Amino acid sequence: MKAAVLLIPLLPLLSFAFTGLLGRRYLKERSHYVSVAAVGISWLLSMYVLVEVERGQTLSWQLYSWIAVGRFSVDIGFLVDQLTAVMLLVVSTVGFMVHVYSIGYMHGDKGYYRFFAYINLFMFSMFMLVLANNFLLLYVFWEAVGLCSYLLIAFWFPKRSAANAGMKAFLVNRVGDFGFSLGIMLIFITLGTLSYSGVFASASTLSGGMATAICLLLFTGAVGKSAQFPLHVWLPDAMEGPTPVSSLIHAATMVNAGVYMVARSNPLFAQSHTAMMVVAIIGTFTAIFAATIAMVQNDIKKVLAYSTISQLGYMFLALGVGAWTAAIFHLLAHGFFKGLLFLCSGSVIHALGGEQDMRKMGGLKRKTKITYWTFVIGALALSGFPGLSGFFSKDAVLTGAFAEGYWYFWIVALITVLLTAFYSFRLIFMTFHGEPRTDPKVFAHAHESPRVMTVPLILLAIPTVIGGLMLGIPPENGHIDRLLHHIFEAAIPAGEHVFGPLTLSLMIISALVGIAGILLAWHLYERCPWLPNAACKRAGRLYTLLLNKYYIDEIYAAVIINPLRGFCGWLWRFVDAGVIDGAVNGAGWLAMGAGRLLRPIQSGKVQGYLFSMFLGLLALMVAYLLFNI
Amino acid sequence: MTPLQHYLALSVALFAIGAWGVMARRSIIVVVMSLELMLNAANIALVAFSNYSPGTPGRGEVFVFFVLAVAAAEVAIGLAIGIAMYRLRERLDVDELDELKG
Numbered sequence: 215m216k217a218a219v220l221l222i223p224l225l226p227l228l229s230f231a232f233t234g235l236l237g238r239r240y241l242k243e244r245s246h247y248v249s250v251a252a253v254g255i256s257w258l259l260s261m262y263v264l265v266e267v268e269r270g271q272t273l274s275w276q277l278y279s280w281i282a283v284g285r286f287s288v289d290i291g292f293l294v295d296q297l298t299a300v301m302l303l304v305v306s307t308v309g310f311m312v313h314v315y316s317i318g319y320m321h322g323d324k325g326y327y328r329f330f331a332y333i334n335l336f337m338f339s340m341f342m343l344v345l346a347n348n349f350l351l352l353y354v355f356w357e358a359v360g361l362c363s364y365l366l367i368a369f370w371f372p373k374r375s376a377a378n379a380g381m382k383a384f385l386v387n388r389v390g391d392f393g394f395s396l397g398i399m400l401i402f403i404t405l406g407t408l409s410y411s412g413v414f415a416s417a418s419t420l421s422g423g424m425a426t427a428i429c430l431l432l433f434t435g436a437v438g439k440s441a442q443f444p445l446h447v448w449l450p451d452a453m454e455g456p457t458p459v460s461s462l463i464h465a466a467t468m469v470n471a472g473v474y475m476v477a478r479s480n481p482l483f484a485q486s487h488t489a490m491m492v493v494a495i496i497g498t499f500t501a502i503f504a505a506t507i508a509m510v511q512n513d514i515k516k517v518l519a520y521s522t523i524s525q526l527g528y529m530f531l532a533l534g535v536g537a538w539t540a541a542i543f544h545l546l547a548h549g550f551f552k553g554l555l556f557l558c559s560g561s562v563i564h565a566l567g568g569e570q571d572m573r574k575m576g577g578l579k580r581k582t583k584i585t586y587w588t589f590v591i592g593a594l595a596l597s598g599f600p601g602l603s604g605f606f607s608k609d610a611v612l613t614g615a616f617a618e619g620y621w622y623f624w625i626v627a628l629i630t631v632l633l634t635a636f637y638s639f640r641l642i643f644m645t646f647h648g649e650p651r652t653d654p655k656v657f658a659h660a661h662e663s664p665r666v667m668t669v670p671l672i673l674l675a676i677p678t679v680i681g682g683l684m685l686g687i688p689p690e691n692g693h694i695d696r697l698l699h700h701i702f703e704a705a706i707p708a709g710e711h712v713f714g715p716l717t718l719s720l721m722i723i724s725a726l727v728g729i730a731g732i733l734l735a736w737h738l739y740e741r742c743p744w745l746p747n748a749a750c751k752r753a754g755r756l757y758t759l760l761l762n763k764y765y766i767d768e769i770y771a772a773v774i775i776n777p778l779r780g781f782c783g784w785l786w787r788f789v790d791a792g793v794i795d796g797a798v799n800g801a802g803w804l805a806m807g808a809g810r811l812l813r814p815i816q817s818g819k820v821q822g823y824l825f826s827m828f829l830g831l832l833a834l835m836v837a838y839l840l841f842n843i
Numbered sequence: 844m845t846p847l848q849h850y851l852a853l854s855v856a857l858f859a860i861g862a863w864g865v866m867a868r869r870s871i872i873v874v875v876m877s878l879e880l881m882l883n884a885a886n887i888a889l890v891a892f893s894n895y896s897p898g899t900p901g902r903g904e905v906f907v908f909f910v911l912a913v914a915a916a917e918v919a920i921g922l923a924i925g926i927a928m929y930r931l932r933e934r935l936d937v938d939e940l941d942e943l944k945g
Contacts, residue, residue: 817941818940818941818942819937819938819940819941820937820940821865821866821867821874821937821938824865824866825866828862828866
C-alpha cells in the first residue's frame, strides 16, 4: 500500500523529467511511450489503492518532515482515505484515457514531447494534491496544477489568444489563491497546525466568526480554481489549449480541486452555517448563470466549458446544503462524462480539421459513428437521463437540496436541469444532425478518428453508463454513500434520509424536466431548424446579452483591468520614470555638475596651484593681522 | 646704522619678485632662478633679524647656511628636472607639465 501510494505520483514525475529532458533531441515522435506507460501504471496502482480502501484500509503516512521551525511544522505526508481513493479513481482513469487519446490527437504536433512532459507534470501535481495530508502541501500542489494549467492552455503560445488565455487563467486563479493562502494562514494562527487531522480535530474549538472567516477564505480559493462566479472568466478562455487538456484539466480533474478541498475541509465548514450558505448560493447562481450562457454559444468547446462551470456549481450547491456525498458523487460522474464529452468534441474538431464553430458543422452522424454515439451517451448523462451516471449523481444533489429544506435552491437547480439538457442536445443536433453546413471539401475529408482516439471514448462511456447504477442505487444510501459516510460523519446534518416516495417523486420530476429539455432542443434544432433564429430575433436584447456572456469580461475590463492599467501606466510614467529614475539620474547629474564646476581648479598647472597657495597664505595673513586669530 | 625696516623692505621686494617669477614665468630655468631669489629674500631677513636681536649672535646666520645647502640641492634637482623635461619634450615650458589634472 505504502509503495503504491508513493509510486502513484512518483512515476509521472520521473516520466516528466525523462520526457522533458530527452524529448526534444531523442524521443521526438516516441515521447508518449514512457509517459503513457507511467500514467498507466499509476492508474493500476490507483485501482489497487481503491480496492484496499474499499476493504477498509486507510493510510496516514508522514514521509518526511519538510519544515520544522518552532511551533510551525509541516510534513510531506500522504493521507489515503475513502475520499482520496475516489479522487484518485477520477484523476487516474481520466488521466490515463486522455494520455492514450493524446497520442492520436497531438500526433504530428511540433511540441509533441513538450505536451507529454507537461501533462505528466500535471498528473504528478494532481496526484499529490489529492494525496496531501496537510493544507500547505495541498496549497503547493494547488499552485502546481495551476502552473501546469497555464503551461498547457498556452501550449500553442505563438498564437496570441492562447498565450493571453494562459495568462488570464493564471491571473484570475491568483485572485482566488490569495484568499486561499490567507485562509491557510488564519488556520495556522488560530489552530497552530496545518495537518488535516490536527485542524479537523480542533475545528470545533473555533469561534463562529473565525470559522466563517476561514471557510470563506478557503472557499475563495475554490471559487478561483473551480471557476465559480465571479472568477469563472478564465475557464471559457482556457479552451484555447489542446482539447485533451480541456478534457483532463478543465473538466475532469483540476477544476474539481476546489470541490475536493471544500469537501475535505467539511469539519471546518460544518462550524459555519453562513459559509455553507455562501457556498450554496454561489454554486446555485453559477449553475444557472453558466447554463444560460451555454445555451447560445456557438463554439463547441465553449458550450462544454460553460457546462462545466454550471455542473461545478451543482457540486458547490450540494456542498453548501450539506449533501457532501452527493457533491463527490457528482464530481465522480461529471469527471467521467465531461471528460468523455470533451474528448468527443476533440474528435469532432479533429475530423473537421480544426473547426470549432457549430454553425459550420452538421450531418457528422454518418461520418463519425463512434464519436456520435459516445457523445450522445455523454450528453444523456449530462442531461440526467434516467439510468446513466449523471442522472443518479444530479438527482442526489437535487434531493439533497430539497431534503435539507432549501426548496428555492432546488427550483433553480431544476430549471438548470432543463437548460442543461437543452444545450447538450442543441450541441448534438447542431453538430451531428441535419445537413452539413461545412465547406463541402472539408466535409468530404471528414473521417472518424483513429482507434487510439476512439477506444478511450468507448472506455470512458462505460463508467458513464454503469457508474450510477453501480454507485447510486439505492439513492441516498448507495455504495458511494456508504463508502464516504465515514469522511462526512461529522458534517452531515442530523437525520438520515431513506429512499421513499418523496425521493422517488423528485427523481421522476428531474428526469421529466431533463427529457423535456432534450425534446425542446429536438423541436428547435431538428424539426424546425428555422425556429432558433426567429426566437433569437424575438429575444433580441436578451440574446445578445447571453451571447456576450453577460458582458462579464467587458465589465471586468472597464471596472478593474482598465483602471488598473491606467494606474500602472501612471505609476510607470510618473513614479517610475519620473520620481525613481529622476532621483537616480538626479544624483548622477548632481555629481557631474559639481565635477564640472570644480574641474577648472584642477588644471594640472603647478604655477596655478602655487598662485592659489599664495592667495591662501595672503588671506591667512590678512586675517591674522586684522582679527588676530 | 641702517634701520631694520630697510632690510626687511628689501627682503619683501626680493620675495615678491621671486614669487611673481615662480608663478608667472614659463621657462623652468627662470622659475628655478626666481626660487633662488625667494630663498635669498628669506636669508636677508634672517641675517637682518639676527643682527638686530639681542642674545647669542649668529643664531640666524646658521639658518642661512642650512638654507644655502638646501638651495644648492634644490637647484640641482630643479635643473635635473629641466634636463629630463627637455629630453622628453624638447621644450622648457612648465605649462606643458599639466598631466596631473583631474
